[in-house]
Amino acid sequence: MSDIQNRLKKIEAQLYLEQNTPTFEEDCAACAWYADALEVLDSDGELEPKDKAIWDDIFINKMDATLAWKKGQASQQAEAIQL
Secondary structure (H helix, E strand, O other): OHHHHHHHHHHHHHHHHHHHOOOHHHHHHHHHHHHHHHHHHHOOOOOOHHHHHHHHHHHOOOOOHHHHHHHHHHHHHHHHHHO
């Protein structure tokens, strides 16, 4: 019984990881966002608050760049729904 529970936990963990794995398109969009952010900063500009939050998640909170970008997109969508 214990063996079956361990196998089930491994399968559940694998399914969880697969659900949260960024797609190729999400990786590309996050990379494009990163390039745009670097361009703004390179021209001595400042990031908008929503972009600054993503930047901070990546470089201060050590979050994966694509996951930070996805989090930023989710909060932007939530704000749009509330308006």
